[in-house]
Amino acid sequence: MKGVVGIIPARMKSTRLPGKPLKIIGARPMIQWVYEAVAASGACERVLVATDAGEIVKAVEAFGGEAVMTAETCATGTDRAAEVAAGLSCDVILNVQGDEPFISPAILCRLAEEMKKDRDLQMGTVAVPLRREEAENPSVVKVVLDAAGHALYFSRALIPYPRNLPPAGFWKHLGIYAYRREFLLHYRALPSCTPEQAESLEQLRALYHGYRIKVLRAEEDSLGIDTPEELERARKLADNMGKRGKERGGENAS
Numbered sequence: 001m002k003g004v005v006g007i008i009p010a011r012m013k014s015t016r017l018p019g020k021p022l023k024i025i026g027a028r029p030m031i032q033w034v035y036e037a038v039a040a041s042g043a044c045e046r047v048l049v050a051t052d053a054g055e056i057v058k059a060v061e062a063f064g065g066e067a068v069m070t071a072e073t074c075a076t077g078t079d080r081a082a083e084v085a086a087g088l089s090c091d092v093i094l095n096v097q098g099d100e101p102f103i104s105p106a107i108l109c110r111l112a113e114e115m116k117k118d119r120d121l122q123m124g125t126v127a128v129p130l131r132r133e134e135a136e137n138p139s140v141v142k143v144v145l146d147a148a149g150h151a152l153y154f155s156r157a158l159i160p161y162p163r164n165l166p167p168a169g170f171w172k173h174l175g176i177y178a179y180r181r182e183f184l185l186h187y188r189a190l191p192s193c194t195p196e197q198a199e200s201l202e203q204l205r206a207l208y209h210g211y212r213i214k215v216l217r218a219e220e221d222s223l224g225i226d227t228p229e230e231l232e233r234a235r236k237l238a239d240n241m242g243k244r245g246k247e248r249g250g251e252n253a254s
């Protein structure tokens with residue numbers, strides 16, 4: 001096995017939050033939070049930011065990271081990751097969205113280990129329990145699983161529809177993926193489909209064309225940032241983390 005490479009797609013032209021990767025959270029740009037989480041997982045031999053923006057390259061290099069320029073024509077984060085993967089010789093690509101600053105390194109490690117353990121697994125991702133207050137939020141992607149832990153469908157709507165049950169025991173999808181490198185290159189070339197276009201969820205392309213996606217279940221939630229409101233939540237969370245760190249430091253000093 002040739003190892004695992006972490007790729008973080010990042011672009012400046014987010015519709016709802018332009019310049020998102022460089023937004024400051026707790027004195028660091030968002031992209032640095034993600035990069036450091038991927039590096040801290042210990043799962044990757046190399047971590048790369050894939051971007052079409054020179055500003056992001058400069059920011060990544062400023063904190064000691066590695067960034068690669070990709071074509072402006074990349075329509076999705078998967079396209080961007082695949083363009084970089086085409087020039088690599090690794091076996092597994094760990095693709096982490098650039099707007100997940102609080103993603104758990106332990107989850108990333110688990111996902112990479114699952115790919116190493118199951119050589120037949122072509123694509124994997126992660127889900128956590130859906131909170132009731134997230135049920136009607138279209139920014140929160142939901143996933144339904146089969147008995148073996150594979151995805152049946154992803155949606156921005158609440159699925160399954162809770163006609164007879166409250167939305168408890170439902171699953172929220174986190175924006176991280178693991179791919180066999182060769183499958184990622186093949187996946188990129190697959191035609192888009194109506195479900196993918198309707199939901200604006202690129203993982204539906206794999207399901208539409210008959211491929212299975214293994215979904216690891218975890219408890220450690222994250223906070224994907226798509227809106228100014230979510231950015232403010234992230235900043236408050238970072239401030240609280242900083243305060244707790246200072247309090248622990250003071251206790252240790254005493």
